[in-house]
Amino acid sequence: MRLPLIERYRAHLPVSPGTPVVSLLEGSTPLIPLKGPEEARRKGVRLYAKFEGLNPTGSFKDRGMTLAVSKAVEAGARAVAAASTGNTAASAAAYAARAGIRAVVVLPAGYVALGKVAQSLVHGARIVQIEGSFDQALSLTKALTEAYPVALVNSLNPYRLEGQKTLAFEVVDELGDAPHYHALPVGNAGNITAHWMGYKEYFALGKARRLPRMLGFQAAGAAPLVLGRPVEKPETLATAIRIGNPASWEGAVRAKEESGGLIGAVTDGEILAAYCYLAEEEGVFCEPASAAALAGVWRLLKEGRLEPESQVVLTLTGHGLKDPATAEKAAGLLPPVPAVLEAVAEAAGLL
Numbered sequence: 001m002r003l004p005l006i007e008r009y010r011a012h013l014p015v016s017p018g019t020p021v022v023s024l025l026e027g028s029t030p031l032i033p034l035k036g037p038e039e040a041r042r043k044g045v046r047l048y049a050k051f052e053g054l055n056p057t058g059s060f061k062d063r064g065m066t067l068a069v070s071k072a073v074e075a076g077a078r079a080v081a082a083a084s085t086g087n088t089a090a091s092a093a094a095y096a097a098r099a100g101i102r103a104v105v106v107l108p109a110g111y112v113a114l115g116k117v118a119q120s121l122v123h124g125a126r127i128v129q130i131e132g133s134f135d136q137a138l139s140l141t142k143a144l145t146e147a148y149p150v151a152l153v154n155s156l157n158p159y160r161l162e163g164q165k166t167l168a169f170e171v172v173d174e175l176g177d178a179p180h181y182h183a184l185p186v187g188n189a190g191n192i193t194a195h196w197m198g199y200k201e202y203f204a205l206g207k208a209r210r211l212p213r214m215l216g217f218q219a220a221g222a223a224p225l226v227l228g229r230p231v232e233k234p235e236t237l238a239t240a241i242r243i244g245n246p247a248s249w250e251g252a253v254r255a256k257e258e259s260g261g262l263i264g265a266v267t268d269g270e271i272l273a274a275y276c277y278l279a280e281e282e283g284v285f286c287e288p289a290s291a292a293a294l295a296g297v298w299r300l301l302k303e304g305r306l307e308p309e310s311q312v313v314l315t316l317t318g319h320g321l322k323d324p325a326t327a328e329k330a331a332g333l334l335p336p337v338p339a340v341l342e343a344v345a346e347a348a349g350l351l
């Protein structure tokens with residue numbers, strides 16, 4: 001039976017018997033062995049996709065949100081607030097609905113994928129769109145939660161990272177040890193910080209014999225951690241990682257340095273190629289930001305920079321259904337044909 005994430009890993013989380021568990025049965029997502037790509041097969045490198053799109057609201061944000069909302073309710077909060085590129089909003093809205101409290105989400109207008117806005121709407125969140133970037137939305141939300149009785153559930157809330165670290169636990173529990181490499185997209189950098197926390201905790205407890213090298217990937221137009229300075233106007237079609245000044249900057253740098261890993265940048269073209277490959281060749285539909293993890297690993301494979309015979313886990317952070325517009329643009333849709341057999345056969349490519 002599937003357990004609430006807080007129950008599955010209770011011994012490793014900052015909860016007490018008195019904490020009200022607000023759960024939608026998040027976590028315990030599949031670790032899917034990939035067939036390729038060809039460059040990996042040739043070197044005996046085994047890739048696994050931790051498909052976080054199969055969480056209750058379709059992204060890894062649910063792992064942190066179950067804990068953040070449970071702790072907020074424990075502390076007596078009647079409302080939560082978050083700035084978001086979309087998935088944090090969808091998750092906060094759903095968990096607040098579950099808890100019977102209010103959610104306020106602050107979004108950069110025009111830069112949130114349609115599915116995420118729809119989720120926030122149906123779950124009854126109060127949506128505030130600002131004429132500005134995610135980074136501005138975050139500082140406004142922080143100010144809002146300091147001035148009004150509303151709990152902040154962005155990844156600045158330490159309970160978010162505590163919940164998200166369980167992804168590393170699940171990988172080790174399933175593989176029997178940590179992989180050699182763990183790759184993921186990096187936006188606000190909370191998740192890479194949380195992954196590394198989780199791996200270190202399991203290692204210290206003797207549950208893993210090694211630590212992975214952490215491979216973080218940003219979009220080339222929004223790569224402050226690669227450039228070493230904030231980016232004023234971040235741009236990428238991967239809107240979930242369209243962030244110019246990551247809140248967990250230091251955590252990301254520490255994860256990279258302590259693990260002997262790297263933080264690199266991938267172009268939108270590389271992201272789309274990886275997105276299409278995963279959908280067309282592997283049958284896994286993730287959102288564009290998630291594909292940045294494979295785009296980066298693919299580049300390292302081509303450059304011969306990954307150890308042969310190693311294991312690589314990719315966190316596929318969100319579901320492809322979140323962003324139907326990108327799917328339609330990437331794959332193209334044929335115009336309608338007359339409703340007659342020959343026309344249908346021709347359009348089907350069978351003639």
Ligand SMILES: *Cc1c(COP(=O)(O)O)cnc(C)c1O
Binds near residue numbers: 060087088190241319
């Ligand atoms: C939030 C998010 C990210 C970025 O995670 P950070 O913790 O902000 O680095 C990547 N992909 C998706 C789909 C997300 O929702």
